[in-house]
Amino acid sequence: MRNMIFLSLILVLVALGNCKEPDFFGYFEPQLMTFYSHKSDDWALLNSNKLRLDIEVKPGKKVKFGANVNFYNYYGTTAYNLLDYLSPEITAIAQPHEQYYEFAYKDSIELDNVYLRMSFQYADVTVGIQQISYGTGYAWNPTDIFNRKDVLDPTYEQPGHNAVRFDVPLNRNVSMMVIYAPGDNWNVPTALLRLKARLGRFDFSFCGTTTPWKQTFYPVLGYREEERILVGGDLVGQLMGLGVWIEGAYNHMQLTEDFWEMTAGLDYTLRNELYILGEIYYHSEASSSSDDYTLNDWMSYFSGLTRTIGQSQAYVFIQYPITDLIHISSSIIGCINDESVALVPQLNYSLFQDVELTVFGNLYMGNEGTMYSKDLGNGGQIRLRVYF
């Protein structure tokens, strides 16, 4: 795989040699993360270095080539077992196959984007690996079948997806997005159609998606693929001075239970620049009590297959610029059903023109077995980002 990526890079660079004014940019991001494990009664330290290298070139007025490569390097406590962070009731049934729950960060090279965008009179066509993000939710996007945001850091970049995308403006206020993502099999692709329109002070959209949905069942480690059909929509605008949004989706599953997800939120900036955002989330098939959480629920959550374990969640984000260079903020994420809360205080310091320092805390306060249980490992991160 690495050889393929390097070969692709060389081909891209050779191709760029024939084009004028390629732009190279990106960032370097060293990060130090520490967290406390109640099980081992010790602090773990995980360090990482990320180098994102972007290339953009416009061979013609209507053609754009874009790519970015992410280089990841990890050291410190890079391997751990997920069972160490779950309650004994949950882990008991997994014990015979403890090794299946081990996870390790490995040095890697990944492509988030390698795409060619061609702009025609009636459409933009983007072919290749590309970041795909849509939906009006801030922490959760029920209509987005491609990504699942990390609720502790929801604005972080999402990985790219191999796809062909068509953006078609139908008139001044209505546009259509069509995505075809072949995945592992050309016969069973992910396909999306999204219509977006403006009405007064509101933007709204409707979307339909079909995708092959893969699930692993724990602890038996059974594997199943079924068709998932998602029908949903979103709305964003302004009401009585507040920013408001709503996003929801109904999911028809070929073999398992159908479910629906919904998120709604609002935000406001006070005159003193204090910014406040609130959002709630609901998943119809998630458990309404922590007593019902299963190992399968936890593993689906850790692997990104589902956005929640508990049925209802709430998210609050507050940010204030204490100087022109320093912003302080905090996220408070709560699972309403099991009354667990996680607090993510954050300080962002713009050290120099293109150098940013961010200090996060990850403070889980819930009881054992809850979604934001303190067993998940309280800790924090220091992230430095140097843009070039």
Next chain:
Amino acid sequence: MRQKTAIIFFTLWALSPTLAQELTGDQIIERVDEIMNPQQMQAEMTMIIETSSGELREFVYQSYSKNHGEKNLMRYLKPSKLRGNGTLMLNYSDDIWAYFHKTKRVRKLAEHAKRQKMEGSDFSYEDMGSGNAFVMDYAAERLEDEKVEGIDCYVVELTRKENSDAGYSRLIMWVDKSNFVPLMLDYYDLKDAELKLKYLTMSDVEVIQGIPTPKRMVMTNTLDNSQTMMEINSVNYEVDLDDNLFTERGLRE
């Protein structure tokens, strides 16, 4: 051709001293609005912030405007951190969309987002945005004429209208009588109408394609003594901007 004729007519009319003396505050502000919000504009701007640490930070962006400021698009070229990010403002900044290049995400923002400072500068998005704010959000009253650095100026006090969402209680504007360019603008606190928050000075006025253009603007914050300077690197008023530029598709380009 029609635009040039209008500019010549307007200049002759503006230079007529007898008529000019009779102008009311509203009429002066309307003229300022016309000068500051031409039919179309494409510009490259540099913003330099002197931070609280004493360091100078430079931001370069492209700015596109159409329909006398009704449509605006701004796209960052520098610094690297913001490169490719953009903001689309329609309906005189009532509708705002922000584009984040690194995540390829477009987010619609409510009007309150205009209260935030532009990249830690002394300009808020509100100061930058809505083209017709002086006319729509404030009631104008002409005060006694004064000179600013030897230049004869109209002085107009703009008081926030009752149902307006403007972020200042009042503004005082010194307008060059010869070309209707505001040379100085004082901003007063929303709650305390006597508290001056900051002031803007405009200078290096050049007539470009028939339109008097202040090429340098400096916003000084009187409370913390910080300063932000903005310069026009290049500007073109005769550009033909397609409406498609002022869409989400245009924002992503």
